[in-house]
Structure formats: structure tokens, C-alpha cells
Amino acid sequence: MPTVSRAVVQSVRVHADDVREFRLLPDKRAPFEAGQFLQLTLGTVTASDFWPESRTFSIASFQAPDRTLRLFIKRAGAYTSRIFEELVPGAACTVKYAYGEFTMPAFEEDSAIVCVAGGTGVAPFLAFFDQLQAQGRLDRLTLFHSVRTLSEAVDRERLEDALGPDRYRVFLTRETRPGATCRRLAAPDLLSERSDDPGRHFYLCGSPAFSASFRDLLEAAGEKNVHTEDW
Ligand SMILES: Cc1cc2nc3c(=O)[nH]c(=O)nc-3n(C[C@H](O)[C@H](O)[C@H](O)COP(=O)(O)OP(=O)(O)OC[C@H]3O[C@@H](n4cnc5c(N)ncnc54)[C@H](O)[C@@H]3O)c2cc1C
Known part of the structure; x- marks a missing residue:
């Protein structure tokens, strides 16, 4: 209730x-x-x-x-x-x-959790981050965040410090910044992540078009554990 x-x-x-x-x-x-x-x-x-x-x-x-x-x-x-x-x-x-049921796999499952956010779609993943940090299991998490400009990459310093540049990746679509990845996120970015873990989970959150396009690409590539939430 x-x-x-x-x-x-x-x-x-x-x-x-x-x-x-x-x-x-x-x-x-x-x-x-x-x-x-x-x-x-x-x-x-x-x-x-x-x-x-x-x-x-x-x-x-x-x-x-x-x-x-x-x-x-x-x-x-x-x-x-x-x-x-x-x-x-x-x-x-x-x-x-x-x-809502857009929640993480069970603690015991131990699988990698690859999160893909468009804009404010990062919100649920910041809660994932808090919970995994409290469990001492941030090693399970990778976060891809696609934003228009760097100012929208909320919590950037905290995420960068905790996850490092390989597991926290920001993609800028409307701004060019030295050292930043200034292009659209693409399927190969996601598919190469945690490819050694056959039980990896993908979580997608953003606009319906954002989530649907990546869900289709991941499912076409044979990924079974794809979860989406869109608004
Ligand atoms: C599970 C879930 C989680 C969510 N979490 C978040 C979250 O964390 N953060 C967040 O920001 N949102 C979130 N949303 C979305 C949020 O609930 C609202 O739907 C959204 O903010 C719309 O706000 P609004 O009522 O001001 O827009 P509305 O007035 O309902 O407009 C909705 C859309 O219609 C367009 N629109 C409005 N008027 C017109 C018009 N005259 N002509 C053409 N287009 C028009 C707007 O541009 C907008 O894209 C979530 C939604 C769901 C389902």
C-alpha cells in the first residue's frame, strides 16, 4: 500500500x-x-x-x-x-x-549492471548507485549517460571518482568539450561493455524513442536481460 x-x-x-x-x-x-x-x-x-x-x-x-x-x-x-x-x-x-518494478537484479545474482540513461533518465540509476555503494558492490555498475551539454551530467564528479572513466561514460550531443566524448551513443559502445559476463543486465531509461532504439538493438544482438523505463 x-x-x-x-x-x-x-x-x-x-x-x-x-x-x-x-x-x-x-x-x-x-x-x-x-x-x-x-x-x-x-x-x-x-x-x-x-x-x-x-x-x-x-x-x-x-x-x-x-x-x-x-x-x-x-x-x-x-x-x-x-x-x-x-x-x-x-x-x-x-x-x-x-x-515500479524497474529495480536491480537480486543481490545474490552478482551479475554486471549496465545502465544507459538519456538526460533525466539517469535518476533511477543514481539510486542504483547509492544502493550498490552501500552494499560495497559498485564493481557491478557501468553507467552510460547521454546528455545535451555537460551541465546536465548531474553528479559527474562523484560518479567519475567512484566508477572511473571506463565505467562512467558521458556522451555530449549538443556541445563540444576537450576530452569529452562528443557524439551519440551507439550499440557497439554498449555491447562491448562487460561482454565477459553472460548474465549481464542492461537497464535503459530515457525518452520512449531512446529506450526503444537501444532495446531493439540489444535484443537483436541476443541480449536476454534488457529492462526499460521511459517517459
Ligand atoms: C515511471 C516514470 C518516471 C518518470 N520520472 C521522471 C523523472 O525522474 N524526471 C522527469 O523530469 N520526468 C519523469 N517522468 C515524466 C513526468 O512524469 C511527466 O510526464 C513529464 O514531466 C511531463 O510533464 P508536464 O506535465 O509538465 O508535461 P505535459 O504538459 O504533460 O507535456 C508532455 C509532453 O507533451 C509536450 N507538449 C505539451 N504541450 C504541447 C503542445 N501544445 N504541443 C505539442 N507538444 C506539447 C511537451 O513538450 C512534453 O514533451 C517520468 C514518467 C514516468 C512514467
Whole structure:
């Protein structure tokens, strides 16, 4: 049964004109798994009320010591524009969580986890990162992140430090930077990753077109463990 909770905005960080990071502190804690999502409404509601207009966002953190839930939101239309205007530090919203099955393979499985993100699609993988780090199993994780500009490569320093340049790879599609990979991500980039592990899992998250194109390529190449979430 999902938990409904008021949540107060602790901080807002601007990563690009249309991408912001929000840290919310919910009144009520609910158990959740890395990769799950919540429903956010700007209205004030209780569990027994009719649930009003809301939007879905992946939780980009896992068991944060300060108990906050981290979200990365891209302004896409009317409701996310309202979120950008109204969710300032100190403001409150209502969240209902947690939902979703875009979660990691079992701990015992020990397989490699290759994550492929387009833009804010990195959000669930930041929760994977937190959980694997807590388990001391970051060696399982590779993250490919395709972004328009480097400012959208959120958490870049932390990810680079922990995963190194071979297992954290940023692809810039609308900006040229010395030392950066300035091209679109392609199937061979993914297929060569952890190719020694026959049980490797691929997780794809981004726009429907982004996820579908890589899912089709990976499945055509015979990959069995391909998981997608798109928005
Ligand atoms: C499981 C899941 C997880 C998600 N996680 C995240 C997340 O972590 N971060 C995130 O940012 N989003 C996430 N989303 C998407 C999010 O829930 C919203 O759907 C999205 O932010 C749309 O916001 P909006 O209501 O402001 O846009 P809407 O107003 O609903 O617009 C949606 C789309 O329609 C287009 N559009 C709007 N008006 C017009 C028009 N007049 N003409 C043409 N096109 C138009 C917009 O450009 C946009 O692409 C997730 C979705 C799902 C299903």
C-alpha cells in the first residue's frame, strides 16, 4: 500500500534551463527499492482524499542519511512549469510512494549492471548507485549517460571518482568539450561493455524513442536481460 505524505522542499539546484534537482523531506517514510518512483502533486491531500492531478518522478536517491528524496525534473509542459515556479525551498507538496518494478537484479545474482540513461533518465540509476555503494558492490555498475551539454551530467564528479572513466561514460550531443566524448551513443559502445559476463543486465531509461532504439538493438544482438523505463 503506497504511503501518502506531505514533503517539504529542502533545496533546489539548477542544472540547465529546463532541468532542476529537488530534495524533498517527507513527513512519513515509506520503504522503497532503488529504481522506484513516486507521484507528486502540488495540492495538499491526505490518504483518504481523491488523488488530484499529479506527475510521476523517479526517486534519484536511496536511503539518504538526511532522509530526503531526490528528484531530477525536466520542464516538459504545463505541470512541470508549475513545479519549477512553486516548489521553492520551504514550500510543500504531497507525494505518494513507492511504485515500479524497474529495480536491480537480486543481490545474490552478482551479475554486471549496465545502465544507459538519456538526460533525466539517469535518476533511477543514481539510486542504483547509492544502493550498490552501500552494499560495497559498485564493481557491478557501468553507467552510460547521454546528455545535451555537460551541465546536465548531474553528479559527474562523484560518479567519475567512484566508477572511473571506463565505467562512467558521458556522451555530449549538443556541445563540444576537450576530452569529452562528443557524439551519440551507439550499440557497439554498449555491447562491448562487460561482454565477459553472460548474465549481464542492461537497464535503459530515457525518452520512449531512446529506450526503444537501444532495446531493439540489444535484443537483436541476443541480449536476454534488457529492462526499460521511459517517459
Ligand atoms: C515511471 C516514470 C518516471 C518518470 N520520472 C521522471 C523523472 O525522474 N524526471 C522527469 O523530469 N520526468 C519523469 N517522468 C515524466 C513526468 O512524469 C511527466 O510526464 C513529464 O514531466 C511531463 O510533464 P508536464 O506535465 O509538465 O508535461 P505535459 O504538459 O504533460 O507535456 C508532455 C509532453 O507533451 C509536450 N507538449 C505539451 N504541450 C504541447 C503542445 N501544445 N504541443 C505539442 N507538444 C506539447 C511537451 O513538450 C512534453 O514533451 C517520468 C514518467 C514516468 C512514467
